[in-house]
Amino acid sequence: MATYLYRIGRFAYRRKGTVLSIWLAILVLMGVGAATLSGPTNDSFSIPGTPAQEAQDLMAERFPASAKDPFSSISARYVFAAPEGQTLDSPENQAAMDKTLAEIRGIDLVDPAAKVDPATASPEAAQGALVNPVVADASLTQMVTAQAEEAGTPVDVALANAAALSPLSPDKTVGYVEVPFSGDFKDVTTELTEKVDAAAQVARDAGLTVKLSGTAAQAPEAPGGSAELIGLAVAAVVLLLTFGSLVAAGLPLIAAIIGVGIGSLGITVATGFTELGSMTPTLAVMIGLAVAIDYSLFIVSRFKHEVSVSGNREEAAGRAVGTAGSAVVFAGLTVIIALVALRVVGIKFLSDMGMAAAFAVFVAVLVALTFLPAFLGLLGRKAFAGKVPFVKAPDPEAEDAVPGPATRYARWVARKPAIPLIAGIVVLGALALPAAGLKLALPSESTGDPATSSRQAYDLVSDAFGPGRNAPLLVVVDAKDATVPAPEAFGEVVRTISAQDDVVNAQIVAMNPDGDTAQILVTPGSAPTDEKTIDLMQSIRDGEGALNEQIGVHYGVTGQTALETDVSDRLLDALVPYLIIVVGLAFILLMLVFRSILVPLTAALGFLLSVAATFGATVAIFQEGWGGLIANPQPLVSFMPIFLIGVVFGLAMDYQVFLVTRMREEYVHGASAKGAMTIGFSHGARVVAAAALIMISVFGAFMLEPNSFIKSIGFALAAAVLFDAFVVRMVLIPAVMALLGDKAWWLPKWLDKILPNVDIEGEKLARALPRDKHELEDTPVS
Known part of the structure; x- marks a missing residue:
């Protein structure tokens, strides 16, 4: 792979005019399409197969004139x-x-x-x-x-x-x-x-x-905009400190703007052909912007090093795309796999979110591999112009580089790996403790901001009529096969439900023209998200079997509360299968990248720790209201955990690939296991830290959005990157690699023969290419 990407990098650098023109044309076409083909967003959704949806479908069949989809x-x-x-x-x-x-x-x-x-x-x-x-x-x-x-x-x-x-x-x-x-x-x-x-x-x-x-x-x-601008501003500062150059700092930002522009416009075009939720474009922009800057950062950083080695900028562009670009491809694939796999949940709006975000990531990868080297070709010798005074940006990969803090830290970890390993696990474990109290609910008037009119209307009704007026349950009774007359069967159902705890009132509110189906409105004594209401709903459902045996009736419970509860339950049930699919596919992918069993395994375990800590921090702040940072603490949005897991897993594997690939590269080129860890960490830590800070700033800026889900997911993603990049990947993984030594790179011989060698570390490329400035040739590698 490194060889093919090397050719792409050199081609893009050499044919800069053609490549840049193609990207500009794509951007213009997407803009025209968004202006002429876009349609409205739609936040409605349904989940076929849930008990509430089945009851809703029965009502639509028997009461076609009055049945409406509440969503x-x-x-x-x-x-x-x-x-x-x-x-x-x-x-x-x-x-x-x-x-x-x-x-x-x-x-x-x-x-x-x-x-x-x-x-x-x-x-x-x-x-x-x-x-x-x-x-x-x-x-x-x-x-x-x-x-x-x-x-x-x-x-x-x-x-x-x-x-x-x-x-x-x-x-x-x-x-x-x-x-x-x-x-x-x-x-x-x-x-x-x-x-x-x-x-x-x-x-x-x-x-x-x-x-x-x-x-x-x-x-x-x-539509927002301020969050993206704040994220870009912070990213610009980090890039300036990383490269010490105004022009170089602007390269990842320009690439990200082009990528996000094409991605968001493409999603806007898609609204003209399919129904997408209003949050879908925002989430895609959030994720696309973060990864686009990071991917470009890795390639520009490697380009800077290769220029100092080869002295030939076209050659440096090829080598940067061939090495760092290989890591970008596999990092992007892990994110895309995690996002596309959201389709296994079977909820359309969640699948749409995943597909839209995956498209944004795909565009970001293509931009980093082709637009970026072409733009470097356009700038030529001015790529690192505009030096920033008082900012020192040494090349950590230079052979004569003075050992910096990263090197000294890596050497200490190599000597005493148990200390950082235990400390990191303890910190993440403590942060994860609040996650035990996780509660989920869909956004509704009951969870809205008390300052809004809708929440105030909800509170007025709740205080004046009782909390159950806002949480009615609708029981749809089918008496077609009843062994007693339909009116008697309906009456028996009403009596049975009325005897349940927490029922304020139960009565027939409608019958169909054939007289074989009735709607029974049940008013609970508790609020929509109260456990008593959920228990009552389940108790009514549980009683259907006994009534069916007794009088032959069938019924289902629907209504807003029942539909939302079933959605939350479906999402929770899908978590384990989703994790198995995502982690399984990514494990195989990482085996191809690292040609190891233990490295992918430690990567996955580290992800579980970081995501547990993320849930703990999010529950503490957004659900429990710790620190008073949130004025209206509420249960987390039902689909946030599974979406967060998908995105965080992809991003976690990004840093695993970028950091450990450098270790693998040194190990393949002859360094000892601990030496490879030390050198690889020293080379990659500065850039990975900058990339993580950029992601944290981009995600954290979305906390300023008014939408509660966007606000909470922005915080959760920022926290996840913080925990994963700076605790898992920079504390736990180096310690584990030092403890494992050569065993970290163990792979059974039979499996080694089966797995294709994708050469992400560029070993074949290093053998095929001369390293001396005078030996370089312009011909492609064979």
Whole structure:
């Protein structure tokens, strides 16, 4: 491989005009495609096969007119609160709410059935019309009482059912109106959310408190940019200290901007052909930017050394791409494998995130291997111009280099490897302890920022109606094969559920025209993320088997709480298979790179330590609120652990490849095992440290984003790089390599014959090429 990449590097350097023109053309084409072919993002998702989704599908089949996907449909909830000392049923407050409802009817996307004015419409047409909570409460009570008298239901039961559905609180101080909209997420625009809020302002001006929640009330988040700029600024400082040259420091940044530009524009083009979530481009940019800078840094650093050795810049470009570029290819492959493998989870939006980020990494690798040497060719002798005063940037690979801190540290580790090994394990183990309390949940109004209107609307409803009003469970009962009449079967299900702990109310809210399927609304006594609610949901599901044997009914539990819980469970169940696939594939890849059994094994074990410490730190700060750094501690987003594992594993293997490859290179060229560790660490530590600092700054800057998931994943990735690069790869791995000695490079002879020799350390390249400046030839290597 090193030989082929050497040829690519020399070709790109020599044919700089052609190569740079191709990349510029690709960038322009992607820009045109993004401007003309892009589509809206869509944050809806579903997971076929989960119990809640199966119940949702049954409801869509039996109630086609009313069933909507809770993850894709849009709606708004207006929560009204009366002024202090007043109630909503006063004529003035009712008039204020009616004015707001009149404004809502004027919004184009509001469902036509809701736009009907109940004062002028027929009784049939007015059934779906918007009315204020006071009127709705009176109508509901009257209707339920009449139905109870007709069915012979006790009045107290009827009144309890009415209270469980009423949009007016018992003390009449808080009420809400659910507003249905036509369309889906792609129709939610800033203009729509402004109209939704303007309607609420009418009641606010009259003295009422009005809070809004729901997807139609939340404006699409504006694309970021500040995080990327901060990350680039910090990266520029690190690069200046690494190279001591303004021009050289700018090379990785320019390459990264080109790579991220093409990657992000390509993802934007993809939105015109498939539905992608709004967070997908941001995550791809985050990861693509970090690896693009790092990969370019490694090649430019090696180029600088090769220029001092050969004196021929074209030759140096070839050798840099042939050696450091080989490590870039395999490091990029480990990241891509980890990201693409997210497809095994079977969740579309997570697969999309992984594929988009993998595409960004793929582009970053291509840019580092071709655009970068071509740009070096364009700059020629000015590649390291613009020396920065007072910044010394010695070449750690120079033969006459004075032993620096890295060399002295590596020699100490070689003498006393047990001390850093034990210390590193203890530190990471202590950091991992909070991970035992990990809790997961999907983002919702209950976990939102208390400063937002949606969270305040949630809290108003929870305080006035009880926490269970925000966490209803919907049981879809199929009585087609029931051994008793359907109404009797439905009643038995209601009675069984009502007897469960933590059930405030259970009642039939709909029956299909055939009369064989019913919807039962269950109001818990606890909040959506409360363990009592989750236990109640599971208890209801567990009781289905007994009722099926008894009366032949089948049912499923769905609703927002059930759907979100099933998503979290599916993600947790997928963690182990995902780890097996990712670690297994990467283990094989690393065996090819290092031709060793123990080096890939220690790399994987080190990754487990760093990811455990990362989870511990993230749980402590974002979930438990340690240090007061987060104003609203909440359970971590359900899909963060599996996504984090995928990305962190890829990045961890990056540093393993870049650092240990230098050790392998020295060992292959004749150094002893401990000597190879010392020399390889001395050569690679400065660049790996700079690369890690750049990644930490890029990821850490995304903590400034408003989105809670982006904020937490930015912190987690920054922490993971910190732990993995500076503790695992620079403390534990050198100590382990020193302890293992020659055994580190042991490989069974039968396996050695089977595995192809990819020559990542450039041994064949070193034999084929002359090292003396006067012996260099311009002909390609054969």
